[in-house]
Structure formats: C-alpha cells, structure tokens
Amino acid sequence: MLPDTTEVLIIGAGPTGMALSIMLHQAGVDHVLIDKLAQGLQTSRAGVIHAQTLEALQPLGVTERLDELALKLQNFAIRDRNRALLNLDFGKLPSRHPYLLMLPQNLTEQVFAERIAALGSVIHREVEAKAVVQDADGARVTVAEDGRETLISARYVVGADGMNSLVRSATGIEFDGAAYDGSFVLADVRLDWPVGPKEVSLFFAQAGLVVVAPLPDGSYRIVATMDDAPEKPGIADIQALLDSRGPTSRRARVLDLAWSSRFRVHHRLVRSYRKDRLFLMGDAAHVHSPAGGQGMNTGIIDAVVLGELLGDVVNGVRVEAELDLYETLRRPAAQEVLELAGRMTHMALTRNPVKRFVRNLLLSLMNLNPLLKRRMALKLSGLSRAPLARLPAPSRVPGSIAPSKPAAKPALKLAA
Template sequence: MTDVLIVGAGPVGLTMAAELARYGVAVRLIDRSPHPTETSKALVVWSRTLELMDRMGCTEAFLAAGLQARGASIRSGGTVLGSPRFEDIASPYNFALMIPQRDTERLLAAQLHALGVEVEREVELASFAGSDGHVEARLRHPDGLEEVILTPWLIGCDGAHSTVRHGLGVAFRGSAQGDDWLLADVRLEGPGTPPPDEIATYLHRDGPFVVFPIPGGRARVVATRGPTDLAHPRPDPTLDDVQALVGQRASGFRVSDPVWLTNFRINERKVDAYRHGRVFLAGDAAHIHSPAGGQGMNTGMQDAINLAWKLALVVRGEAAAVLLDSYSPERSAVGDMVLRNAERLTDMATLSHPAAQTARNLALRFLLGLHAVRDRMATQMSEIEIAYAGSPLSIGPGAGARWDPEHDAGSPPGAGGAPRFLLYAADAERGSALAARFPTLLDPTPRTPPDASALFVVRPDGYVGLSAIGSAWDEADRYLQSIAKADG
C-alpha cells in the first residue's frame, strides 16, 4: 500500500520522502533519470534549512561534507563596497554551508535508505487522474511495462518542467530574464583570489561576476555574458572565456581545471496554488527564480518539510484533512517573497546605465557601512525570518514566527517519531491534562516557556502556532480541537 507517491528525486523529493518515511508513512519515490545529479548545481544550504534538518537527524553529515562560508563581499574594481558577515545570524548555524547538490542528494538518499526506502529510478509518471478518494497514476518502467497504482496523495517534486504540473494544467506564470549567464566550476589561484570562506560578488559595468567557494578547493563562477539570441544560441563557455571575464571584471586571479562549463538563463515563474485536491506541488515544480541569494533549493526543501508533517498527521488519521489547506497559502507567500527578493538582487547587480551603476555603488558603500544593514542582509539570506503570520494555523500575537532554537537548550522539538505539537506553559499540571486530551497531536511533556506569563503551542516544524498571554487554556483547547476535529 502506497500512502503517498512522490515524483522527482532531487533534494526536494528526497526531503519529502525522508520526512514522510520518518513519520511512518508508506511512500514511493520515482524519478525518470537513471542516476542522481552528477554536477554541483545548487550549492548553498542556509541556516534555517540546517535547523530544520536537526529534526531529520542528518545535519551532522551535511556539516562534515560541506564548507562553512562565514561571509560575503561586494566589490567594484579594486574597492570593497561592503562585507556582510554571517557570524551574527541568530542561529546555531551562523554560516552558509557550501555543498554541491550531488552531495546533498547523496546524503539525503542515505537518510532515506536508513528509513527503508529506495529511489525507483527510470520510472516515469506517464499520466494521472484524481477523484474524491484517490489518485490513479500510470507509471512507465524502463522495460516499457506500465503499472497503474492508486494512491491517496500525489506530490510533484519534479522540477521546472514538472510532469505533475503539466498534468494539472496549471499556469506557470512569469518570464525569462534577457541575458545569458555563464557557470563554471574551476580552481582559483594567484594574487587577488577571494578568501576560501567568502562569497565574492564583483560589480562591473558589463555585468556581475560572482565567486562561490566549493569544498575541495574549487569555486563556482557565475557571470552575465550579454543578451540572449534565441536564433543563435551561444556555445558553452571555454576556460579561456572564464579567464577573460576574470581579467575584465574581477582581480586577475587564474582559473584552471574546469569540471563543469555551461550557459544558463534565469527564469522567474510561479504557480498560483501549490495544492489541487489530492495533488501537491513543491520546489521548482511550483516556483523557479534567479539564483541570486541561493534561496531556491532551500525554499523547496522547506516546502517539503512544511507539507510532510501535515500530510503525515492526516494519513495517520491524527488530524483532519483541513490541516492540508494551510500548505499552499503558507508556502505560496514564501515563494512570492523569495521571487521578489531574488529579482531585486538580480536587477541591482545587472544595472546597465553608467549613472545608475555609479549611484548603486555609492549607495551600497554607504549602506553596507552600517552594521544594522549588513546584519539585515545576512539574516534575510539565512531564511530564519521566514514566518507564517497570515496562516490559518497562526493565532495570537507573534504567531507564525520561527520558534527560537535557544528556547530548547539544544534539544530540538519534534526530533523523531510521529509529528507532535509542543506546549510551552508554566502550569505543568494543566499542560499535562491538555496533552492527555490530544494525545495524537500534542507531545505529552509540557515545556517551560521563555516567559512564564505566556502560553505557546509550537508546530512540529518549529513555528509558533498559538501564542497567548495569561491562562489561555480554553484558547489552546480550541486551537488543537480545530486541527483534530472530524471533517465536515
């Protein structure tokens, strides 16, 4: 019996499958590719994603495989306009973890294997049709044989060209940016090489040039190459092309030993809704955007974590299906925000008018000289400020905000087993009584709140669901009842 069929075994699909399997949900994860990603692709795992990985139990493996970038620099010519640092990010993981996507997939697949689930490769979703009680999916195997399965839930984690999204017939609204971009994974050496724990952006009149450190002494170089000519596509870049851009836009260091040279275009697109009945979209199947800020993979993995605990509670019969109605509004709002921020960063970096470039550089030099601005930039990139204030699951002042991991003294809530809400209340006796009323939703052990006069119900994904002042036991009861009550 398959409770959930997941299409696409990239980082988002692997995260989704691992979380659902951890909660005891029977999953199948299929992917039409014969092998995992072999290139570096998405490179950055940010602070909030690492915090959420604590619940999955795989953070340590990622830290061992990755490189911790401690800051960034923004330069123009020989001038450093500013150097945002990550050390002051209010997270146990106050850095950007640089790790190639092939390693991210390898580690997530190992986590999934430990839970008894394997990726079914060269298995393609040929078609699907939904009804009130299930989804009928037709799968095509590598030998050409077709299999028809019934599954209560289908999740499309199958990327920008998603078969699931196309099958739903939903619009993927947005546009393509007008420039070609170069990507090169190379070694850097010589004078002017940026520090190996820094993301370095060079602003130039012809366009930006960005260097991302990669474990193993390599670096990712990304730069604009000029307007796209769809009638005459550019050939893949050569090492000489990359070296020429270094000489023009950066500080003259040498590049060598390329392992990946390619061109790409930036697309910025998003669906209006992430849920359509018994079918869900997550990651690039729902939203794609500029790589500026390195938010794409993180946003998709957080889509998966958001949906997984809700779907697990519903599949296990421990919450009403109405709980799933919160997934699309919560994550769609985050997707809108990430799109806006990435678009602004890209537009700022690709200004072409000389006067606008001069004004931008002067403004950046002033603003990045302010500690508060540097901290704000680092915090935004880390994603620790993502919140669900407008969610139907957020009740009370400050509800929807991330629950500070420091309140748990190193013991992350919901670290294993079934997904459970956590109660933070000073009256442990009444808290235990409330937990006894909702044993399938609420952890049996109340926690001490950071403020003795407050009561909090924290979601399994570490966000505040209910926030109340004083003796708010009736509010807490109604809140949990709204999630647990029978449909209809």
C-alpha cells in the first residue's frame, strides 16, 4: 500500500531512480519509489557501465554482482571501414575497474531491483504521477493506482522520469537543445563478426555511424544512424547498415535478431537541476547522442551524489542550503558529456570528403600519442569527471548531533 507521506518521493524506477532508492535506504531515509510500468525493461537499451560509474556504485553493494554478470572488455576502437583510426586500451585506466563492463540495461535493472528487495524496500509499480505541486513545506503529488487517484506529501520530490519528465514540467525549468536529424536504430543480434568479441567498435563511414559492441551472452549490440528507419528494423536492415559502414575485407553476417527499435536522439540540458524541493536527474535533466555510452552512466552518478546529499540533509549532517551542491557538481558534468557525445556524433556524421580526410588524419595522429589516448580513455570512462561526483565535507547544523547511518548490507547474489 502506498503511504500518504514520506521524506523523499522518487518518480521513475529506471537505473537512476533505483540507485537513488538504494542510497536513501542505506542512509535510513524514509522514501517512496514509484513507476507507471508494471515491470522493468525486458530489452537491453544501455549496454555499457564505465569505470567511474562502477566506483560510484561500490557503496551500494551491487558492483560485485554486476561484474559477475557482465563481459569485461579493454579495447575500444574508432574505425573507418577496414582501417582502425584510434585504439584505446581501457585496461590501463587508474581504477579498480580498468575495463568496459558490457551488460544489457535490463540485467543492470534486475541487479538494482534485487538489491532494493534485499534491503527491505519496495518499488511501487503501476503507479503513475499525474500532478506535482509544491509549497514552502514540501510537495504534493497526485498519483493514480488501480484507477484511483490519491495524494502523497513529500519533503522532496525527485524526477527520474525520463526526457518527457512530469517533474521537470512542474518546475518550469527550460530543457535547452534540439533533436538530431534522422533517427537511430538499436538492436541486439547474433553475428558472424570479423572484428571479434573483444572490442567495442565505433565505425565512421560516409553512410553514417554504427557501433558494434559485444554482450555477455555472445550477441552484439548495434547502434546506428538511419535517415528513415522502420519502426522495427529487421535482419535485412541491420545487414545493410553493416554492409555500408562496417569492414569490407571480410563481410559481417547477421545470423539472428533478438529485438530492435527505432528512436530519435536529442541533445538537451536543463538550465537548473533544482526548483526548491523538486530535483531532476538522469534523462529528465540531460539527453544526448548514444556515442560513447554515457547516458545511463551519467544518470546513475547523479543519483549517487543526490542520494548522499539528501541523506545528509534529512539526517542533520548538512544544512539544507548544501543541496545546491547537486547542481554545482552535476550540471557541469552533464555539460561535458553532451559536448563529448556531440563531438563524436558530429565527427561520425561528417560526409564532406575533405573534412573526413582531416578527421581521419587527426585521429591517426592521436593514435600515435599515448598522452592524448589516455586523456580520451579517461573522458570516456568518466574518470576525468570524478571530481564532479565528489562532495566536500559537510557543514554541520549548529548544535546538532548527526545520527549514525546504518551499515550497507552485503551485495545480493542473483541467478545468472
């Protein structure tokens, strides 16, 4: 049963909402997590977890299980058909997690959901937020469950409810940016793949961009631009994408298609992450091209930072004004991610022969410079943005004694 009051109401139980729920539970903060869907994703969507994200997730008790379920890769390459322009080695990252962790988003969400259950918390599904109103003391959210509308009063409300966020609409905060031309194709396929299963490959071809990334079950994630993609791209569509953009020395062959979809990509960033008692995170705050696999990772770290801040404020460790640190840290991080993904997408979509030649030359020269290659790997892994996820020491509330936080429970073991 839904409570009618809570300290924090989280709207949206994707990876960001669930990560925030785990943080708040471990801090002993009363909260409610709702989602309008009956169940989590059954398709894979995001497919990579980067080193900075794994480090941020360590206190949540999920990193070990994510490691067990995933495929660990060290190699990332930018290619122009048969030619490797830039090879990056993630095995040399200065991290406890020197690799790209390849794991479909539905499995990431499963690990998070099982962790929530192990902590004794719950995801309230098939509960849709309909309206959000706030005043000086908190916020009131109208929710619909089983055809009946009720009110939940919360001290804080967090919108983890995606690009079309109800919470963002309630704040009135502008979501600056635009949509990319054309559409993107996303698919998981079985492949006879000449590059092999040990590299994530980003192909720059005159026809457009295609990413081919191995997944732990032996399938491959395909992400590609397509001017007029069908709603459900078929095997022939994926084969045509690889024929026109992938290697030519030995042709890739699509053997089977698990699932596919078409989507539009935007590059947008909110002007503010907070309006009084309403907060935004994940896709509600920033969206961008999938190039570099940064979206889910950036949102998860939003959740970890905001979770620590809300926990400290509710527990009396920080004054409420320190909630402004959330935007101070996370908006610049999102701005960097948008610029990185945007540059990679722009480079990939360049069709002018002269610009393509210059691009390929610059990437080849970068490939000869270990310092530049390391810098690029740090950007893609998120480690270069680690300071933007690190909170300063709290300013104690005068005369208060901060309660101790409950220790995190051990990571849950799931069936593979």
